[in-house]
Amino acid sequence: MTGSSSWLIGGHEVTQILSTRIPELTDEVLGVLRAELPVYARLPTELLQGDVRRVVVRALRLFVTALDTDGRPDDAALADLAESAARRAEEGVPFEMVVAAYHRGVRVCADTALAGARPEDVETVHAVLRIAMGFLEHIAVAVAAGYAQHTRTALAEQAASRTLLVNTLVEGGDIHEAAGRAGMTLPASYLVATLAAGAHPDESDPGIDPLVAARWKLRRIHEELSRHYRETVLWIPATDGGQALIPIATAPGESSSADIVRLERILGDVRRAAGADIHVGVAVATPSEVPEAARLSREVLEVALRLGRPPGLYRLVDVVLEHQLSRAGAGRDLLATLLDPLDGHDDLGETLQVFLASGLNRRRTASTLHVHPNTVDNRIRRVTELTGLDATRAEDLPLLHAALTARRAGSGL
Incomplete structure (x- = not known):
């Protein structure tokens, strides 16, 4: 047939x-x-x-x-x-x-x-x-x-509407109209988290495209973070991390501290999924206050990174002194000049930083710097001679910490 x-x-x-x-x-x-x-x-x-x-x-x-x-x-x-x-x-x-x-x-x-x-x-x-x-x-x-x-x-339209919403939240604008277009209801508050990820081993593997490895790392961070929350986590990707807007049901100041503690626990899973260290600056805000919270969370993260703090989550209260001292002004400039006599003496500046970070423990400082404890003593004594500030004297310690923070905010030690 x-x-x-x-x-x-x-x-x-x-x-x-x-x-x-x-x-x-x-x-x-x-x-x-x-x-x-x-x-x-x-x-x-x-x-x-x-x-x-x-x-x-x-x-x-x-x-x-x-x-x-x-x-x-x-x-x-x-x-x-x-x-x-x-x-x-x-x-x-x-x-x-x-x-x-x-x-x-x-x-x-x-x-x-x-x-x-x-x-x-x-x-x-x-x-x-x-x-x-x-x-x-x-x-x-x-x-x-x-x-x-x-x-x-549909996915393209959804992505576009969510991008519009997150941009409006962070930059300002009619957030209610943007939420309506995205088909989402604004929560009582957002945890505004700015994340910075360290390098994954794949990024230094000569046989792997480092850009692909980095993008895949960031995707895992977003996916793992979203997995822990029922509501949609809005995300703004960045080269080395991103900014997440995590919806929470409580208003700022009510029980938001519990939400921050939960996020801190979740970060352990995020770090394992990313295969890299994670630093996070976080702030809590109502939807209309997100622009300020986004700026603040970025600043908190920057201060934590500049101070060499270990990976983890940081709020303003965790770095409040350093954050305040990092703000430009005559006071910060004056503080920074207190350590000008150490210019050209990199070994003295490094020893002072490590000595203060170790809680004034000369043996731990010596071990970190791979020198003899007597060398630490000699260098700290030399710092005192040049600056007039004694790291072993209680009344001088706040000023030394403040001066170091002020210099880090610029291009000093």
């Missing part, structure tokens, strides 16, 4: 059996869809008897034509079916229900076409069933393409 014109069932051509009954078959298919697939029973009558009916009619005619083309509809017809599937996706009809609907339609066609089959028609029955399977394969691919296109479009 080379074509459906010679395919006879009960002495009648298969295509003739089907093509003359398109209206009745359409009603039957719609009835089957409503009875067997509940999602179609819930569609508005106007939609069911309008666009869905038109799609059923087109599909029935395509099936009849497919009997002459070995089950493959032409490309234009497949494109139409993909577009129709995209509309169903937009209306919220699940993908599997649309595929099931086409199977139900083909079943109705096969039942009708083969109802009068006789023993001598077995070859035609096999051919029709084979064509039906090929037809359904092409239809399923078209439907999948339609849903995939809708998903890509």
Whole structure:
């Protein structure tokens, strides 16, 4: 057999059996869809008897034509079916229900076409069933393409609306309008966290593209952070980290400290997922106060990094003195000049920093610097001679700490 014109069932051509009954078959298919697939029973009558009916009619005619083309509809017809599937996706009809609907339609066609089959028609029955399977394969691919296109479009629109929301929150603007476009409800507060990630070992592997490794690291950070929160974590990526807006149900000052403690615990999982050290500056703010909180969290992070603090989470209270001293002004400039006599004496400046960081422990300082403890004593004595400030005298310690912080804020020690 080379074509459906010679395919006879009960002495009648298969295509003739089907093509003359398109209206009745359409009603039957719609009835089957409503009875067997509940999602179609819930569609508005106007939609069911309008666009869905038109799609059923087109599909029935395509099936009849497919009997002459070995089950493959032409490309234009497949494109139409993909577009129709995209509309169903937009209306919220699940993908599997649309595929099931086409199977139900083909079943109705096969039942009708083969109802009068006789023993001598077995070859035609096999051919029709084979064509039906090929037809359904092409239809399923078209439907999948339609849903995939809708998903890509929807994801792009969602990403764009969320980007608009996070930019509006951080930079200022009509946050309520932006939240509405994103389909999101603004929370009572946000944990505004600015993250800086250290290098992953892959970034220094000569066989791996360091940019790809870095991007993949940042993606893992975002995904792991989001995994721990039910609500959407808004994210602004950066070269070495990013800024996260984490929604919380409490207003600033109520129980936000518990949320910060929780975030600190979560950071352990984030660090393991990233395979790198993580420093975080955090602040809590209402949605309208996010711009200031975003700035503050960045500043807190910068101070923690500048001071060489270990990886972890930092609030303003954790670096409040250093943060205040890092603000430009006459006071900071004056503090910085107190250590000007150490310019050109890098060993003295380094020893002073380590000595203060170690809690004035000369042996620990010596071990860190790989020198003898007596060398530490001699250097600290020399610092006192040059600056007039004694690191072993309690009343001079605050001034030395402040002076070091002021110099770090610039380009000094």
